[in-house]
Amino acid sequence: AQKVTQAQTEISVVEKEDVTLDCVYETRDTTYYLFWYKQPPSGELVFLIRRNSFDEQNEISGRYSWNFQKSTSSFNFTITASQVVDSAVYFCALSNRGSQGNLIFGKGTKLSVKP
C-alpha cells in the first residue's frame, strides 16, 4: 500500500528563519514520483516540485530546496529565510504513475510565518 506521512501538523516560525517540512513515504513500487504542493488560504493547490524515484539529486529553487533520500524514504522540503507569504498548508504527495493516475497526499503541514 502507498502512504505519505507528514508528522508535523503545524509549525510556527518568525520571518527569516529557516524551516524544514518533513515527508516520509511508503511504497512497494520501484518507480514512483514525489510531489510537493502549497495550499494558501485561498484554497487552490499550487504545484511546487516533482521528483522521480531514480533521481536522488537535491534541488534548489530560490529559497526552496528539497532533500530526497531513498534510504530513509524521505522527501523533505526546506524554506530558507521564510517570509510571511510562505504561510500556507504544504502537502507532500506520492504517485506511481507520473503524470497519470492518482496522487496520494499526506495530511499536510500548516506553516505560519510571523513578522
Add this chain to the structure above:
Amino acid sequence: DTGVSQDPRHKITKRGQNVTFRCDPISEHNRLYWYRQTLGQGPEFLTYFQNEAQLEKSRLLSDRFSAERPKGSFSTLEIQRTEQGDSAMYLCASSGGYEAFFGQGTRLTVV
C-alpha cells in the same frame, strides 16, 4: 487561459438532495482529476479522465457519485441523495504534462 475553473464555489444543500458541480479545465489539457478534501486532511483521489474516458475510480466513489466528461472538455461531478458525510471541498485538477493544476474547489455543506 485563467486556469482551472470550478462552479459553484460554495454549495449548501439539504440532506437527500442531489447536487452537481462543474469543472472547466485548462484548455487542451487531456487529463482531468477529481479529489475530495475534508478539514485537516489532504485531498483524496476520486476519479480520473483522459479525454472523455473515465480511466480510474476510487473506492471512495460510491454509487451515489457519478462523473462525466462529455467531449473531453468540461467535467461534472454529481452526488445523489447527499449525506452529511459528503460535506467537503471538491477539487478538480487538469494536466497536460506531469504537473497537475488545481482549481479553487467547490465547498459543499450538507445540512
